[in-house]
Amino acid sequence: MKLYDAAMPAPNPRRVRIFLAEKGLSVPLVPVSLAAGEHKQDEHRARNSLGQVPVLELDDGTAISETISICRYLEALQPQPPLFGTTxxxxxxxxxxxxxxxxxxxxxxxxxxxxxxxxxxxxxxxxxxxxxxxxxxxxxxxxxxxxxxxxxxxxxxxxxxxxxxxxxxxxxxxxxxxxxxxxxxxxxxxxxxxxxxxxxxxxxxxxx
Ligand SMILES: N[C@@H](CCC(=O)N[C@@H](CS)C(=O)NCC(=O)O)C(=O)O
Structure with a gap:
C-alpha cells in the first residue's frame, strides 16, 4: 500500500497524513509535485482520472481517491482508535x-x-x-x-x-x-x- 501525496500546504493529502498519525499507521508516501503538474500527467491520471491527490494505492493495484474515502478504508482496516465513531x-x-x-x-x-x-x-x-x-x-x-x-x-x-x-x-x-x-x-x-x-x-x- 502507498499514498500518492503532496506536501504542505496541500490540505487534502495532509488530512490523510494526520489520520495515519492518529492511527499510528505508517504508509510509504510517494510525493507528487503539484507545482510541476505531475498530478495532471497520464501516469497519475491512470490512478485518478481527475488528476488530484491524495490517492491510496493498494497492493493489488486498486486506487482509492477522495480523502474521506481513503480514511474510511483505513478505518475499516484498523478500527482503533475510532475516528468515524462507533455508535x-x-x-x-x-x-x-x-x-x-x-x-x-x-x-x-x-x-x-x-x-x-x-x-x-x-x-x-x-x-x-x-x-x-x-x-x-x-x-x-x-x-x-x-x-x-x-x-x-x-x-x-x-x-x-x-x-x-x-x-x-x-x-x-x-x-x-x-x-x-x-x-x-x-x-x-x-x-x-x-x-x-x-x-x-x-x-x-x-x-x-
Ligand atoms: N475531493 C478530493 C479533492 C482533492 C483535491 O482537490 N486535491 C488537491 C490537492 S489538496 C488537488 O489535487 N488539486 C489539483 C486539482 O484539483 O486539479 C479529496 O477529498 O481528496
Whole structure:
C-alpha cells in the first residue's frame, strides 16, 4: 500500500497524513509535485482520472481517491482508535460535521484559492481554468461567515462533532490552516474556534 501525496500546504493529502498519525499507521508516501503538474500527467491520471491527490494505492493495484474515502478504508482496516465513531449516533454526527465543514467553509476557501489568489493565476492559465475574481471575493466572505457559524456551533464542546476527537476535526483543521495560508484567518471574535484550533494543533498528528 502507498499514498500518492503532496506536501504542505496541500490540505487534502495532509488530512490523510494526520489520520495515519492518529492511527499510528505508517504508509510509504510517494510525493507528487503539484507545482510541476505531475498530478495532471497520464501516469497519475491512470490512478485518478481527475488528476488530484491524495490517492491510496493498494497492493493489488486498486486506487482509492477522495480523502474521506481513503480514511474510511483505513478505518475499516484498523478500527482503533475510532475516528468515524462507533455508535450509530456518533457515526451520524461525525459524518454530518465532516460534510458541514467541507461545504460551509472548505468549498468557499477552495473558490478563493482558484479564483482570487495570486499563486493560482499562472496555474489557471496553464490548465485552462477560467478565474472569476468577483466570485473569489464573494467566497472569502462566505468562508469567514462559515467560520463564524462554526464558532457558534461548537460552543461548549471540545471537538467539532462532540466530546471526542474525530475525522471532523481533521477535516476542519486542514481547511482552517489552508485558509490561513491563503490569507483567510479565523475572525478575531471566534474565541471558541480559536481555542479548538489550539487544542487540535497541539496534538502531535497536526505536524503531519
Ligand atoms: N475531493 C478530493 C479533492 C482533492 C483535491 O482537490 N486535491 C488537491 C490537492 S489538496 C488537488 O489535487 N488539486 C489539483 C486539482 O484539483 O486539479 C479529496 O477529498 O481528496
Amino acid at each position: 450509530p449516533k456518533e457515526i451520524g454526527l461525525i459524518d454530518m460535521w465532516i460534510r458541514r465543514v467541507e461545504q460551509q467553509i472548505g468549498a468557499h476557501v477552495g473558490h478563493v484559492w482558484i479564483n482570487a489568489h495570486p499563486y493560482t493565476e499562472r496555474y489557471a492559465k496553464t490548465h485552462g481554468i477560467q478565474r472569476y475574481a468577483d466570485f473569489g471575493d464573494y467566497s472569502r466572505g462566505r468562508a469567514l461567515g462559515g467560520m463564524t457559524w462554526l464558532d457558534r456551533e461548537i460552543a461548549g464542546r471540545d471537538y467539532i462533532a462532540g466530546d471526542s476527537y474525530s475525522m471532523a476535526d481533521i477535516a476542519a483543521l486542514s481547511i482552517v490552516d489552508f485558509a490561513a495560508f491563503i490569507g483567510i484567518e479565523m475572525p478575531e471574535d471566534c474565541a471558541g474556534l480559536r481555542a479548538w484550533h489550539a487544542r487540535v494543533s497541539a496534538r502531535p498528528s497536526a505536524q503531519a
